[in-house]
Amino acid sequence: MRVLITGGAGFIGSHLAEAHLEKGDDVYIIDDLSTGSMDNIRSLQKNTAYKDKLFVHINTILNPDILLDLTGICDVVYHLAAAVGVKTILDKPLESIVTNIQGTEKVLEMCNKFKKRVLIASTSEVYGKHMHAPLVETDNIIYGPSSKFRWSYAASKLMDEFTALAHHRTNGLEVVIARLFNTVGPRQTGAYGMVIPRFIAQALNNESITVFGDGTQTRTFTYVNDVVASLIALMASDQAVGEVTNIGGVEEVTILELAQKIIEMTKSSSKIKFIPYEEAFGKDFEDMQRRVPSTEKLARITGFAPDKSLEFILTKVIESNKVGS
Numbered sequence: 001m002r003v004l005i006t007g008g009a010g011f012i013g014s015h016l017a018e019a020h021l022e023k024g025d026d027v028y029i030i031d032d033l034s035t036g037s038m039d040n041i042r043s044l045q046k047n048t049a050y051k052d053k054l055f056v057h058i059n060t061i062l063n064p065d066i067l068l069d070l071t072g073i074c075d076v077v078y079h080l081a082a083a084v085g086v087k088t089i090l091d092k093p094l095e096s097i098v099t100n101i102q103g104t105e106k107v108l109e110m111c112n113k114f115k116k117r118v119l120i121a122s123t124s125e126v127y128g129k130h131m132h133a134p135l136v137e138t139d140n141i142i143y144g145p146s147s148k149f150r151w152s153y154a155a156s157k158l159m160d161e162f163t164a165l166a167h168h169r170t171n172g173l174e175v176v177i178a179r180l181f182n183t184v185g186p187r188q189t190g191a192y193g194m195v196i197p198r199f200i201a202q203a204l205n206n207e208s209i210t211v212f213g214d215g216t217q218t219r220t221f222t223y224v225n226d227v228v229a230s231l232i233a234l235m236a237s238d239q240a241v242g243e244v245t246n247i248g249g250v251e252e253v254t255i256l257e258l259a260q261k262i263i264e265m266t267k268s269s270s271k272i273k274f275i276p277y278e279e280a281f282g283k284d285f286e287d288m289q290r291r292v293p294s295t296e297k298l299a300r301i302t303g304f305a306p307d308k309s310l311e312f313i314l315t316k317v318i319e320s321n322k323v324g325s
C-alpha cells in the first residue's frame with residue numbers, strides 16, 4: 001500500500017510513518033517543517049530497509065501541485081499537518097487558522113478528486129470547556145469568547161471536522177475523523193508548550209518545574225505508539241468512515257501531581273514554581289480545566305484502545321530524553 005502522511009516529519013506523523021514502513025508499505029511525506037523536524041525522520045531515512053520506500057517532500061499542503069501529484073499515487077491519506085500546541089496558536093494566530101482551515105480544505109478537495117480515503121487528525125480541544133468526564137463524541141461543545149484566542153484552535157479544527165463530514169455527505173468521500181487527546185512519547189519537543197517534555201527536561205536539568213495556574217487542571221495522556229495503532233486501525237475500518245472517534249489514554253492526573261511524579265521518577269532536586277496563566281500566555285488565554293476521553297467507540301470499532309499507564313509513559317519519555325541528551 002502507498003500511504004501519504006501530511007505532517008509526516010512531526011512527532012506523531014513520524015511515528016505513524018515508521019509503523020507503516022515496518023508493515024512494508026510505501027510512505028510519502030509532505031511536511032513544511034514549521035513544527036516538524038528532519039531529526040524526527042532521520043533514522044528512517046538512514047535505514048537501508050526503507051530505501052525506495054520512504055519519500056520525503058519538504059513542501060506545504062497549501063501547494064496544490066504537490067498535493068495533486070502525491071494524492072494521485074497514494075492509496076490512503078493521513079492528514080496530520082496542522083498548527084500544533086497552544087503556544088503556536090497564541091504566537092501565530094492567523095497563520096495557524098490559515099494552515100488548519102485552508103490546508104484541510106485543500107487536502108479534502110484533492111482526496112475527493114481522486115476518491116481516496118482520508119483520515120483527518122482532529123483534537124480533544126474541539127470539546128472546549130467541560131468539567132464532566134469522560135468526553136463522548138456526541139457531547140455538546142462549549143467555547144469561550146473570541147477574545148480568548150485559544151479557542152481559535154478548537155474552532156478551526158471543528159470546522160475541519162464539518163468540512164470533512166460535508167464531503168462525506170455530499171460527495172460520498174470516505175473520511176475518518178480522529179480526535180486526539182494529549183499524546184506523548186519519544187521525540188516530542190517541549191518547544192511548542194507541551195507539558196510532559198517540558199517538565200522532564202526541567203527535572204533532568206534540576207530547573208524549576210513551571211506549573212501554570214494552580215496545577216489543579218487535569219489531563220489524560222496517551223502513549224504515541226497506542227495513538228499510531230489506533231490511527232491505523234481506524235483507517236482500516238469501514239465502520240470509522242463518516243464518524244468522529246476519540247483516541248485517548250486512561251489515567252487522569254492533575255498537572256501538579258504530574259510535576260511531583262516527574263520530580264520523583266527523575267530523582268530531581270527541582271522545585272515546583274507556580275506561574276500565573278497571564279504571565280505564561282498573556283491575558284487572552286483560558287485553560288481547559290479537565291480532559292478525559294471515552295474510548296468506548298474506538299474499542300467498539302477497532303477492538304483496540306490505548307491502555308498504557310502514566311508510569312509506563314513517563315518511564316519511556318525519561319529514558320529517551322536521557323539517551324538523547
Ligand code: UDP
Binds near residue numbers: 192198217
Ligand atoms: N502546562 C504547565 N506548564 C508547562 C506547560 C504546560 O503547567 O510548562 C499545563 C498547561 O497549562 C495545561 C497542561 O499543562 O493545563 C497541558 O498543556 P499542554 O500544552 O501540554 O497541552 P494542552 O492540553 O493544553 O493542549
